[in-house]
Amino acid sequence: MGFFSKKIDKKVASYQQELMETHYQEVDNMYRQIRGWRHDYRNHIQTMKAYAAAEDWDAIKRYLDLLDEDLMTVDTVLKTGNPMTDAILNSKISLAKSKNIQIVADAHIPLKLKSSEIDLCCIIGNLFDNAIEASVKLPEDQRLIRVYMDMKSTQLYISFTNFTASRKMKKEGKLFRSTKGQGHGFGLARINAIVERLDGYISCNSEDGAFTTEILLPQT
Known part of the structure; x- marks a missing residue:
């Protein structure tokens, strides 16, 4: 293998390593984001359970309206069709x-x-x-x-x-x-x-x- 081929192989290996490190960072960040969503979801359920236990149906309706409004203002996923x-x-x-x-x-x-x-x-x-x-x-x-x-x-x-x-x-x-x-x-x-x-x-x-x-x- 010539010097030029070895140099190209080193560049390819470095590029692949960089891709792997970037991919790990992306997956780790998405995992942390999902954990945050789970935590919020549990809090929302507990809040509505408390309202239900008190039979405060108006409070539940207001809370659901707030959640619906929050979901409308935050678009977390881009859908391209592909x-x-x-x-x-x-x-x-x-x-x-x-x-x-x-x-x-x-x-x-x-x-x-x-x-x-x-x-x-x-x-x-x-x-x-x-x-x-x-x-x-x-x-x-x-x-x-x-x-x-x-x-x-x-x-x-x-x-x-x-x-x-x-x-x-x-x-x-x-x-x-x-x-x-x-x-x-x-x-x-x-x-x-x-x-x-x-x-x-x-x-x-x-x-x-x-x-x-x-x-x-x-x-x-």
């Missing part, structure tokens, strides 16, 4: 929210896509990781990630926008310079390689403190 996309987006959204990053997401994906789930997972995962990494460097009130995904005719359109600490990032070739190191750079190159293999289109723009990545993937 199960795999739901899984990766919601795990990343959960991770971002644990870091006090505001998420504005609107995604509508067909159940069946030409693009493989592995390719799409890699693209979405890396885009979200990049946005989270940039966001945590900002004050909490400036942390915002916008995600938009939808079909445009026969192409899947993906757009990620986040604010950055620097006013304008430096572009080197087709990619923007990253502060995360070689492993992250390999991830960005991976996205470009996937988009190119799928005969897609990618555009990155850094302007006025906002970084936007747009991708089009043919689905015919």
Whole structure:
């Protein structure tokens, strides 16, 4: 095995290790969130039992109305129409929210896509990781990630926008310079390689403190 092949293998191994660590962090955060929901659910049941024991039916009705209003104002799960996309987006959204990053997401994906789930997972995962990494460097009130995904005719359109600490990032070739190191750079190159293999289109723009990545993937 040549020096170049060994170097690539090390990059792949480092990238895979990074994915595993990120995945563990996401699952751990979601587990903590579920435990919180269970705790709240038990408290709600106990409160309504107390009202029922006192036969205070008006109090139960008011409490149920409050719970209904609370559920209407908190949307914890993004439903795109595609199960795999739901899984990766919601795990990343959960991770971002644990870091006090505001998420504005609107995604509508067909159940069946030409693009493989592995390719799409890699693209979405890396885009979200990049946005989270940039966001945590900002004050909490400036942390915002916008995600938009939808079909445009026969192409899947993906757009990620986040604010950055620097006013304008430096572009080197087709990619923007990253502060995360070689492993992250390999991830960005991976996205470009996937988009190119799928005969897609990618555009990155850094302007006025906002970084936007747009991708089009043919689905015919």
